[in-house]
Amino acid sequence: MIAQAQVSRREFLKTGAATGAALVVGFYLPERSHGQDSQNLQTKTFSPNAWVRITPDNQVTVLVERPEMGQGQRTVEIVLLAEELEVDFSGIRIEQAPTIPDIYKSLSTGGSNGTRSGWDNVRKAGAQAREGLVRAAAQLWRVDKKECRAENGAVIHVPTGRHFAYGELVEAASRLPEISADAVPLKEAKDFRLIGKPVARVDTPSKVDGSAQFGIDVNVPDMLHAVIARCPHFGGKLVSFDGADAKRTPGVRAVFPVAPLGPLDICSYGIRNLNTAGGVAVVAESTWAAIQGRKALRLNWEKGPGAGETTASLRRELERQAIAPPTFISVDRGDTPKALDDAAKQIEATYELPFAAHATMEPMNTTAHVRDGEIELWSPTQWANVIQDEIATLSGLPKSKVIVHMTLSGGSFGRRAQWDYAAEAWQVAREVKQPVQLLWTREDDIQHDFYREYAYHRLTGGLDKQGKLTAWSHRVACTPIRPVFDSPESLQDPQHSAEVDGADPPYSCPNVYVDFAPVHSVVPRAWWRSVEGSFLAFGVECFIDELAHAAGNDPYEFRMSLLQDDGKSGSEQGLNKRKFRDVLQLAAEKADWGKPLPPGCGRGIACYWSFGSYIAHVAEVSTERDGALRVRRVVSVVNCGTAVNPDGVRAMTEGAINFALTPVLGGEITIKDGAVEQSNFHDYPVLRIDQSPVIEVHIVPSTERPAGMGEPGVPPLAPAVANAVFAARGIRVRRLPIGTRLLKKW
Amino acid sequence: MNLTVNGKTYELDVSPETPLLWVLRDTLGLRGTKFGCGMGLCGACTVHVDGNAVRSCQAPIGSLGTEKITTIEGLSSDRSHPVQKAWIAEQVPQCGYCQSGQIMQAAAFLGKHPHPTRDEIDHAMSGNICRCGTYHRIRRAIQRAAGEAVL
Numbered sequence: 001m002i003a004q005a006q007v008s009r010r011e012f013l014k015t016g017a018a019t020g021a022a023l024v025v026g027f028y029l030p031e032r033s034h035g036q037d038s039q040n041l042q043t044k045t046f047s048p049n050a051w052v053r054i055t056p057d058n059q060v061t062v063l064v065e066r067p068e069m070g071q072g073q074r075t076v077e078i079v080l081l082a083e084e085l086e087v088d089f090s091g092i093r094i095e096q097a098p099t100i101p102d103i104y105k106s107l108s109t110g111g112s113n114g115t116r117s118g119w120d121n122v123r124k125a126g127a128q129a130r131e132g133l134v135r136a137a138a139q140l141w142r143v144d145k146k147e148c149r150a151e152n153g154a155v156i157h158v159p160t161g162r163h164f165a166y167g168e169l170v171e172a173a174s175r176l177p178e179i180s181a182d183a184v185p186l187k188e189a190k191d192f193r194l195i196g197k198p199v200a201r202v203d204t205p206s207k208v209d210g211s212a213q214f215g216i217d218v219n220v221p222d223m224l225h226a227v228i229a230r231c232p233h234f235g236g237k238l239v240s241f242d243g244a245d246a247k248r249t250p251g252v253r254a255v256f257p258v259a260p261l262g263p264l265d266i267c268s269y270g271i272r273n274l275n276t277a278g279g280v281a282v283v284a285e286s287t288w289a290a291i292q293g294r295k296a297l298r299l300n301w302e303k304g305p306g307a308g309e310t311t312a313s314l315r316r317e318l319e320r321q322a323i324a325p326p327t328f329i330s331v332d333r334g335d336t337p338k339a340l341d342d343a344a345k346q347i348e349a350t351y352e353l354p355f356a357a358h359a360t361m362e363p364m365n366t367t368a369h370v371r372d373g374e375i376e377l378w379s380p381t382q383w384a385n386v387i388q389d390e391i392a393t394l395s396g397l398p399k400s401k402v403i404v405h406m407t408l409s410g411g412s413f414g415r416r417a418q419w420d421y422a423a424e425a426w427q428v429a430r431e432v433k434q435p436v437q438l439l440w441t442r443e444d445d446i447q448h449d450f451y452r453e454y455a456y457h458r459l460t461g462g463l464d465k466q467g468k469l470t471a472w473s474h475r476v477a478c479t480p481i482r483p484v485f486d487s488p489e490s491l492q493d494p495q496h497s498a499e500v501d502g503a504d505p506p507y508s509c510p511n512v513y514v515d516f517a518p519v520h521s522v523v524p525r526a527w528w529r530s531v532e533g534s535f536l537a538f539g540v541e542c543f544i545d546e547l548a549h550a551a552g553n554d555p556y557e558f559r560m561s562l563l564q565d566d567g568k569s570g571s572e573q574g575l576n577k578r579k580f581r582d583v584l585q586l587a588a589e590k591a592d593w594g595k596p597l598p599p600g601c602g603r604g605i606a607c608y609w610s611f612g613s614y615i616a617h618v619a620e621v622s623t624e625r626d627g628a629l630r631v632r633r634v635v636s637v638v639n640c641g642t643a644v645n646p647d648g649v650r651a652m653t654e655g656a657i658n659f660a661l662t663p664v665l666g667g668e669i670t671i672k673d674g675a676v677e678q679s680n681f682h683d684y685p686v687l688r689i690d691q692s693p694v695i696e697v698h699i700v701p702s703t704e705r706p707a708g709m710g711e712p713g714v715p716p717l718a719p720a721v722a723n724a725v726f727a728a729r730g731i732r733v734r735r736l737p738i739g740t741r742l743l744k745k746w
Numbered sequence: 747m748n749l750t751v752n753g754k755t756y757e758l759d760v761s762p763e764t765p766l767l768w769v770l771r772d773t774l775g776l777r778g779t780k781f782g783c784g785m786g787l788c789g790a791c792t793v794h795v796d797g798n799a800v801r802s803c804q805a806p807i808g809s810l811g812t813e814k815i816t817t818i819e820g821l822s823s824d825r826s827h828p829v830q831k832a833w834i835a836e837q838v839p840q841c842g843y844c845q846s847g848q849i850m851q852a853a854a855f856l857g858k859h860p861h862p863t864r865d866e867i868d869h870a871m872s873g874n875i876c877r878c879g880t881y882h883r884i885r886r887a888i889q890r891a892a893g894e895a896v897l
Contacts, residue, residue, distance in 0.1 A: 070841025070878045200837060207842030208830045210778020210818035214843060217777040225772070250761060287781075288768040361782055361790060361843040361877045410780070410843025411877045442783040647837055651880070655840055658879025681787040681875065690868035692881035 051097075051125040052081065054133075058153060058167035060087050063097040065106040066114050067382055068203060069409040069416065070655075071710050072648040073114045075201045077122050079644055083194045084126030084187060086150040087166070094202060099404040101385040107406065108383040110417050110527070112611035112708025115644055119706055120186075127184040136173035137164045189642070189703040198647035203408075215380030215407040218367045220435040225287040226428045227294050227439060228258055230277035230448055232675040234522040236304030241280050245296035251289025255282050255297070258427050261420075266389045273485045274390070275524050276420045277448055281428045287439055306522030306674025311354065314479070314671065317519045318456035321477040322350065326515035328494035331504045334511030339471035343462025347550050349543055350459075352735040353535045353718075355669035356452040356528060356662070357678075359686055362410020363445045366425035369435040374401045376435075377425065380409035382416040390419045391426050413659065414527035418450050418485070446684050447676040451669055452528035453479045453499065454521065457539035462511075467551030469562060471511040474539060476500050479521040481531075499532040502610060505540050506575055507562035522674050529659055530714035533610045537715030538722070538736070541606035545723040546732065555723060556588045556605050576614070580607060582700055583616040583637040590698055591618035591635035597728075600624070601632075604723025606716040612707025613640040614700075617657070619693070619720035623728050627740030631661060631693045631721055639700040640707045649709050650697040656713025657695055662687045663736050664718045749810065751776065752820025762808025766800075767791045769807050770817060778818040778846045782875070789874030792847035792854075793817050799854035801873075818846035821853060829853045832891035840878035848874050852888050861892055 053061040064077045074094055082089035097104040106117055130150045137155035138145035141162065149156050156163045189196075206212040231237055243255035260278030263271050280297055284290035340346055366379040375395055381387050384406035392399040409416055425438040440448070455478040462471030482497040498516040505512065528534060548558035563577045563584070584607050588594075591603060600623045607616040620633040634657050643649040666685035670677045678684040722733035731742060749756050751774060760769055770776045770793070779802055782790030786801040793802045794816040821827045825834065829852050839845045848871070855862070855870040862870065867888050876884070 070839075070843075072840070200834070201839070203842065204834055204837060204839055205825060207839035207845050208833045208849060209821075209825050210776075210846045212842050213777075214780075216781065219775065219777070286764075286768060286772040288764050288772070291784075359877060361780070361788070361841065361875065363781070409841060411841040413877070439781075442785070442788075651837065651840060651883075654882050655879040658881060659877065661879075680785050681783050682785065686875055686877060687879065687881075688872045688875060689881040689884060690872040692879070695882045 051122065052085070052129045054129070054166050054170055056167045056170050058165050059093060060085070060091065060166070061093040061095060063095050063104070065097045065104050066109045066118065067384070067406050067409060069382065069412040071114060071652060072201055072645060073109065074203055075199060075648060076115050076644050077118050078202055079194050079199060080118055080122040081126040083192060084123045085130050087153045089194060089199070096406055099384045099388050099406065101388065107385045110382060112710040112712065114710065115706045116612070116708055123186050124181045124184070127186055128179055128181050131179050131184045132173045132176055133166055133169050135176055135179070136169045140164070140169075140172055195644050196642060196646065199645050201648070212408055214362050214410045215365045215367070215378060216362055216410070216439065218378040218407060218437065220367060220369060220378075223367065223435040223437055224253060224283050224285065224432060225290045225439065226281055226283045226436050227290045227441065227444070228279050228281045228424060228428070229294050229297050229299055230279040230444065231260070231301050232447060233301060233303040233306055234277070234524060234674050235306045236674065237302050238279055239300045239302050241300065242298040243280065245298070246282055246293040249284070249289060249293040249296050251285040252293040253283050253285065254432060255280065255293065256431055257281075258424065261423050264390065264393055266386070266393050268389050269386060272419065274419055274423050275450070275484060276424055281431070283428065283432050283436060291441065303673055304522075309522055309674040310672050311670040314454055314519065314521055315352070318352070318454065318477045321517040321519050322456055322458040322475055324517055326475065326517050328498040328500070328516045329513075330498065330500040330516060331512050331514040333513075336471050336473050336511040336513035339511035340460060340462045340473065343470055344465045345463040345550055346460065347463070347546055348458070348460045349546055349732070350734060351457040351539050351542055353455045353538060353663065354736070355454050355523060355525075355671070356667060357446055357449045357669050357684060358413045358415035358528060359445065359667075359684065360409070360411035360413060360415055363442060364415070364421040364440040365438060366422045367435060367437040368425040368429035370426065370429045370433065373397065374403070375426065376403045376405070377422060378405040378407055379422050379425070380407045380416060381422060382409070382412050383419070386419060387422045390423060394423060394426060413529040414531070415449065417527055442681070443679045446678050446680060450484065450524045450526035452534060452663070453481055453525040454519070455499070455535035457535075459539055459543040461543060461547045463547065463551050467553055469507065469509045469547060472505055472509045473513045474503055475515055475517065476503055476536070476539070477517045477519060478535070479523065479525055480518050481525040481527065484524050484526055499536070502533055503536045503540065505544070506577065506580060506609065507544060507559070508564065508566055509562070523671060529656070530610060530711035533608060533711065533715035534660070534718070537606065537608040538718045541608065541716060541719030542722050542733070545604070545719070545726065554594075556584065556593055559584060559605070559607065575609060579614045579639050580609065583607060583614045583639050586698055586700065587616035587618045587635055587637040590637065590696060591620065593618060600728055602724045602727030602729070604720045604725070604727055606719035606723060608712065608715040610712045610715055611709075613638060613709055613712040615653070615712050615716055617716045617720040619717070619724045621721060621724040621728055623725065623743050627742070627744040629665065629725065629738055629740075629743055631665070631691070633694045633696070634717070634720070635696045635698070636713065637698045637700065638709070638713075639702060640709045640712070641702050641704040642706045643699050644706055646699055649699055652709045653697045653713040654695045656711065657717050658687050658692050660714040660717035661691065661721070664721050664738060665691055666737055668737050747807070749807065749815065750812070751815045752817060758807070760807055763806045765803050766793070766805040766807055766810065766815070767802040770802060776817050776819055780843055780846055782844065782847070788844070789851055790844050790847040792850040792874065794850060794854055797854060797857060799851045818850060821849065827853060828891045829856065829887070832887040835890060836883045836887040838880050838883040838887050840880055844874060844876045848876065848884055852884070852891070856888065856891055862888065
């Protein structure tokens, strides 16, 4: 999904008179089709793929491509660039790169890929710019460039101490011939002055004074406001409606039906299911008037094919599929059935994880303006390039006539990688011929999310007389996410529709079997922070804990004994067991593993490897006689390769821990009549500050390439808490969330 | 009707049941105050009414008279309020969407409880949701702003 820019050469150029002379470092691409569309560069000479601009007043401007959703992406990109460009990073001005995907190839993020995808190219952009400035200075001084050094926004002639500020070199550098990006070496880790050191985020000031502009804050002249009454039953439809009272509501301008949108052939992405519910739009002069108008609608829905679907019916089917023949066998090493028969001890366990919502603090919204032959959108999205393609396909306009402004996002966690709300905004704007902001209320958000799938695990394990693990069998039954948004063709490949990546345990075991059985549901599902890791880790890491206890072993020691470099585990590809041992060992040490706790309290450990990062959490819980559970402390150890901004890595880990706690302690999405029963934070309780633990994050030093950190903190948290509950009370958590009823059995 | 926001008096022509939140955002263009739930459950819309933290989504404009309203834009002109400074020092925000409300809640709370305990902080801030999970840093920032030792 995330394309990497091909860096073939770089050019300097002067900008037009409007902005004065400027040094622009761009990566020229063979395809120049959209080059002249570059609004920000105002260049007449070529179509650059540009990230860096330097003006004679020494102002460095960086165009960032990937969205900022809270993950600290902009700060990471500035650090990477400033490291090579040798400038003070606090003075850099940031612009969001425009949606010209032929030039800017990374206008999206996903899969914890932000830092990873910027690691090479953003540094190269900075190095190229620096090289040009150094060469320009050498030329002006008529000296060998080897005698020159870039430092803190200036080039210095070392033997004489002469120096040029970067701004003074703009014109000379602009006249230089091309420099190949690959010919400029990048810094070695030992020379880093910014990478690896904690820095203050570039967006913090705007986020403490209210000036940060999110999608909901977009204000275009003559903008109207809209909400949609959507069919609450997934797969259902609007039969009829009476909008007379809604139209009479003060401030309401228009009331009209909006059709549901299904699979769409988005040219560059193939067939994708837009999955909008359809319903009735209310357009008004203010948000409040639109909401009031919607309340006055009289709506008649048909429940559709999901009318009989409930959480109970889904659970029955999941339980059935947990023992039915598999659809897809993911791992089959050794002879697991025989090993289970031969085992001295056989353990079986099931774990159930219901649907979970994203509930980003900024509800979904998009502002759209449909003009003659042109569409402009402002959207808090994770995927500006996909939105552009989608709206171009829907409208029949060429991509170049669809302008997408990617705004800051008030959280995403995977939700904003869906294309439903932008399509709806276009549908509404097409009718009103005026800029219109479509806003989802919290009720819309909770009831029309793309939820974390409903998962049910059945695990069976065998131990020999010495307590050694000899067999591991894992059935994953769940409502897979692919059928919701992917093409029918891709689903013919069972592996493609299976959620078993990452289910192969890292633990040494001679006989391992993992398979998958899907359950149909009308409920939309998609990526939820850490995707399948969020439920696979729960099965694997709770079960290994159960096996440790069955073997009479300590859960930490048992894991360590099964993470030796003996080549006997399946997930060897890319897996580094030493890194696993390191994070476990440090977590145990920092969390006082083994030290006694008061009665009713316990520690639980879990680890997981995802998006390239190794994480171990130790959770410390206390339980009360009334059933209350408190997660008091979480100690987390992270090996994510190079931590570009260690404070950002800490923040992501803290955030992932708290995010993962919601489906453990509170929220659950339940289904009745094919519709979500919850509607707002009163019945979908998300984690609040008085439930949040003290968190300690330790980062293992590394100079390896950065791994992803947006998501990996999520998977091991729920099992660490469940294992701590067992340590505290001897009760196994079979289902999330952990209700007070479970713990009342004192 | 007249409304005094951040020291400035506005003359408004909106229906009295309109929540203060939407008057601030849609009518006055003060968009630092955020919409989160519309039910007073998340605290994203928190502003000060005569120094008290109030959920602006639950305050009909007609219920307000001469009270002085302060929004995040009016807390300070240069991010110099002790709570804002502490938020920067502790690097609290991630997505930042809830932080206007968090800061307004914390500022009102500290105005009345200058030396809070951790439990008092948790209690006072439990009406403000942060989905990015910055709670750990919110606690530290409030303690910092209060001049207490950091956890």
